[in-house]
Amino acid sequence: MSKIKKAFENGKAFIPFITCGDPNLDITEELVYAMEEAGADLIELGIPFSDPTAEGSVIQAASLRALNGGVTTDKIFEMIKRIRKNSGIPLAIMTYANVVFSYNTEKFIKTMGEMGVDALILPDVPFEEKEEFSLVCEKYDVDFISLIAPTSNERVEKVAREAKGFVYCVSSLGVTGTRTDISNDIGSSVEMIRNKSNLPCAIGFGISTPEQAKKMASLSDGVIVGSAIVKLCGEYGEECVPIVKDFVMEMKEAIRTV
Amino acid sequence: MKIKICGLYREEDIEYVNIAMPDFIGFIIDFPKSHRSITPQLAKKLKSKLNPKIKTVGVFVNAPYEYIAQICKENIIDMVQLHGSEDDEYIKMLKEITDKEIIKAFVVKDDFDPKQAEHSLADYILLDGGMGSGKSFSYEKIKDIRRPFFLAGGLSPENIEESTSLIKPFSIDMSSGVETDKVKDFKKIISAVKQVHRRENNMKKGRFGVHGGQYIPETLMNAVLELEAAYEYYKNDDGFQKELTELLNEYAGRPSRLYFAKKMTKDLGGAKIYLKREDLNHTGAHKINNVLGQVLLAKKMGKTRVIAETGAGQHGVATATAAALFGMECEIFMGKEDTERQALNVYKMRLLGSKVHEVTSGTATLKDAVSETMREWTKRIHDTHYVLGSVMGPHPFPIIVRDFQAVISKEIKEQCLEKEGRLPDAVIACVGGGSNAIGAFYNFIEDEDVRLIGCEAAGRGIDTFETAATISTGSLGIFHGMKSYFCQDEYGQIAPVYSISAGLDYPGVGPEHAYLNDIKRAEYVPVTDEESVIAFEYLSKMEGIIPAIESAHALSYAMKLAPTLSKDKIIVVNLSGRGDKDCAAIARYRGEDIDE
Known part of the structure; x- marks a missing residue:
């Protein structure tokens, strides 16, 4: 069984995202340990893609830096194997369909299962196309994560019904990246999901401050924060580990008791 | 069925x-x-x-x-x-x-x-x-x-x-x-x-064999489903079709001519060569066929704003034109590199009332312009239609764009029957995403005796890294909403591509072309920069027609093929656009610096 459920057992879950290989894979590995210590419940490891169409400028730039630094899917898998020797924290891989497909979908997901990665998130694979990946995921005990957007409306029901692990609720329109204003509309989507599924719901996209995290956590079971952390990695480079650690700690504190 | x-x-x-x-x-x-x-x-x-x-x-x-x-x-x-x-x-x-x-x-x-x-x-x-x-x-x-x-x-x-x-x-x-x-x-x-x-x-969800599909974020799913439903309705609506035909005829100048290139035929000494003059359309290329259809559709859907990507600027200018005509807000995304290569087109779009965004991400060319337009669409969906410029992207775009461009082959068929009493032996068109090619091929797909030949941009050669010949050098992948062939590395990272032609400078190809290639109904051949520049100069001197450098790729292959065929054979080349926009770049290629 995947360990996703465990991630939602310590109060509201805090789920950070980092781009693997930005600034390098040694730092990425250190970041995982540091964030686990700081209270992260599930960590999303981003495998960079050359043309990430669902990302805003921060993660686009990080992806490019990582790829220019020579990161590949195989090198990231080696790093995850090292992590798994030291840590049992729930892990998810977030990347794009082509990264999985070109590696060979079966081989990619089988490797994930063997390494003990718990979930796969592909933002460019909607409900209509998911079977190509989700059927393989079932075979290797990896949860294929479904996303719900503010535009999903009547689609929420069917997406939620077949979801696995947790439901990823996209907070607002647009791509990833920090926003000053996130509406509360997502609350009604979460309610709709809860009517159809017992899975936890985590809200992501645009959350960067403890206040925003608190607000989103009050509407759901956890929050996902990507760009705000990736931005720190970009700013501080190899010095980013303690800074990210403090940030994660502050965010987890803010939502723990919501 | x-x-x-x-x-x-x-x-x-x-x-x-x-x-x-x-x-x-x-x-x-x-x-x-x-x-x-x-x-x-x-x-x-x-x-x-x-x-x-x-x-x-x-x-x-x-x-x-x-x-x-x-x-x-x-x-x-x-x-x-x-x-x-x-x-x-x-x-x-x-x-x-x-x-x-x-x-x-x-x-x-x-x-x-x-x-x-x-x-x-x-x-x-x-x-x-x-x-x-x-x-x-x-x-x-x-x-x-x-x-x-x-x-x-x-x-x-x-x-x-x-x-x-x-x-x-x-x-x-x-x-x-x-x-x-x-x-x-x-x-x-x-x-x-x-x-x-x-x-x-x-x-099957817009599949062409294994190709096609809808690989897009959930945020956009309802938008494409809405588009699909609207298109299914209006496609069979007589009023819509009548309005579109009138626009194509009265505004864009259709039907375009099928011109017998007599001098060229004689000079090459083989098959008869006809040129389908899409370059004579309003805005100077085939792009207007699709744009008028899509913008009219967007208007019917109650959208008030259109956005589009553009490479060389032809699709951007066509979209800006239609937006002006329909009184809609319009924003165009264009790679920074291309805005510099095609400054005149940027001016034209602004003149037509559109906003032009320079895209600086990635390689700052066409693929990045597509990515950025998709991102923009996820930000603002309710009033906005994305006018995709080629037979690519998620379903239903490859079908919508193909249907709007199919007027080209419909006319070629009628005109060829009228002039020659029979169908052509080969139809040749250039392929980037592939909209003019699918338009020129579509009504001939069932006519198995008509050879369909797509010419890809080989850039400096398919044995170099500076190429955009997707079918010759790419592999199966998933990108920009579709499964198809892409230029990419072993880890699925999309490769930077190169061609002298900004309109063919794209790392993928439309899913229907990928399928026609798989089932061997169409052939796809690479044509280099040098070969297409020679064809560009040849047609200018031989027939007094300056072709777009994109179309010159197709001409180049026709120049190769015609002499190998007997004089009773007929070749139709889709002259997809005119070459005014390319003069400065070709002059530079030949070592002559001129101001636009």
């Missing part, structure tokens, strides 16, 4: 269907009134030569059911079709002694009762326009039937599309429609089966 070829009685017929691979074939067993009737012994012999993937249907007319059961028992047939006056009682008895599926045929005449067909105990029903007479019937009578049915009577490769546009049979059934002089005709069988299979592929 499936297809059944009925009334096989010769060994050749079996060879034909083994190649064509329909879903079902039918033997008419012991019904001497039909010239296609055969004995169970012959049926057994023919079945032994048939590809086992094809299901065999035995057709009987009021035969004793014990007799049918015996033939079922010997596995000569996989399904039973009852074509006489057999009633439910009969079917009940037959079902008791065989477990083969039963098809009951109903002749749709004046006394046809849809309720009886609807409630028949048979597994399937077959609706026939008249005892194998080949007459079609009024669809009014059967439009309310809800259960799956075979449709027969009067169907031929020429009318499949028309006959099944309003009703959706489980399978069509053809016999005399695929015969010539009362014997099965190989070409007709192939054409019918291919049409059905192709349609089937298209209907």
Whole structure:
């Protein structure tokens, strides 16, 4: 069984995202340990893609830096194997369909299962196309994560019904990246999901401050924060580990008791 | 939809269907009134030569059911079709002694009762326009039937599309429609089966074989579903089509000419060369065909704002033009590198009232412009339509853009028949995403004798990294909403591509082209920068026509092909755009610096 459920057992879950290989894979590995210590419940490891169409400028730039630094899917898998020797924290891989497909979908997901990665998130694979990946995921005990957007409306029901692990609720329109204003509309989507599924719901996209995290956590079971952390990695480079650690700690504190 | 070829009685017929691979074939067993009737012994012999993937249907007319059961028992047939006056009682008895599926045929005449067909105990029903007479019937009578049915009577490769546009049979059934002089005709069988299979592929969520699909974020799913529904509606709406035709004719200047390039033909000394003059359209390229269709559709959908990507700027200018005409807000995304290469087009778009965004991400070229426009669409959906410029992206874009561009091949066909009394031997077009090429190919796909040749931009050569020839050098992948061929590395990272032509400078190709390549219906050849520049200069001097550098890729291949063909052959080159925009760049390529 995947360990996703465990991630939602310590109060509201805090789920950070980092781009693997930005600034390098040694730092990425250190970041995982540091964030686990700081209270992260599930960590999303981003495998960079050359043309990430669902990302805003921060993660686009990080992806490019990582790829220019020579990161590949195989090198990231080696790093995850090292992590798994030291840590049992729930892990998810977030990347794009082509990264999985070109590696060979079966081989990619089988490797994930063997390494003990718990979930796969592909933002460019909607409900209509998911079977190509989700059927393989079932075979290797990896949860294929479904996303719900503010535009999903009547689609929420069917997406939620077949979801696995947790439901990823996209907070607002647009791509990833920090926003000053996130509406509360997502609350009604979460309610709709809860009517159809017992899975936890985590809200992501645009959350960067403890206040925003608190607000989103009050509407759901956890929050996902990507760009705000990736931005720190970009700013501080190899010095980013303690800074990210403090940030994660502050965010987890803010939502723990919501 | 499936297809059944009925009334096989010769060994050749079996060879034909083994190649064509329909879903079902039918033997008419012991019904001497039909010239296609055969004995169970012959049926057994023919079945032994048939590809086992094809299901065999035995057709009987009021035969004793014990007799049918015996033939079922010997596995000569996989399904039973009852074509006489057999009633439910009969079917009940037959079902008791065989477990083969039963098809009951109903002749749709004046006394046809849809309720009886609807409630028949048979597994399937077959609706026939008249005892194998080949007459079609009024669809009014059967439009309310809800259960799956075979449709027969009067169907031929020429009318499949028309006959099944309003009703959706489980399978069509053809016999005399695929015969010539009362014997099965190989070409007709192939054409019918291919049409059905192709349609089937298209209907699977916009798939073309394995290609196509909808690989996009959930945020955009409802937008593309809404678009699909609107398009399905307006495509069959006479008012919409009339309005569009009027715009194409009165505003864009269609039909474009099919010009006989007499000097060029003589000079090359081989096949006759015709140029389809898309360069004479308003805004100077084929792009306007698609844009007028999509912007009109967006208007009908209540959208007030359009956004679009552009490479060389042709699609951007066309979109800005249509937006001006329809009074819509318009924003164009263009790679920074391209805004510098095509400064004049940037000015034109602004002049037409559009906002132009320079895209600096990635390689700052066409692929990044597409990515950025997709991102913009996820930010603002409710009032915005994304006018995709090529036969690419998520379903339904490849189909919508293809349908709007198909006017090119429709006209070529009519014009060629008028001028030459026959179809061309080859149609040649350049392929980036592939919209002008699919437009030039589409109405010839069923005409197997017409060679379809797509010319990809090889840049500095397909053995270098500076190329954009996707089919020659790429591999299967998933990007920009579709599965297709892409230039990419072993880890699926999209490769930077290069071509002298900004319009062909794209790392992917439309899914329908990928499919036409797979099934070998179209050929795709690489043409280098140098070859296309030579063709650019050649046409200018030879015919007094300056072609777009994109179109010059197709011309270049025509120059190679024509001399190898005899003088009675006909080649049509789709001259997709005019070359004014390229003059400065070509001059630079030749070492001459000029100001635009």
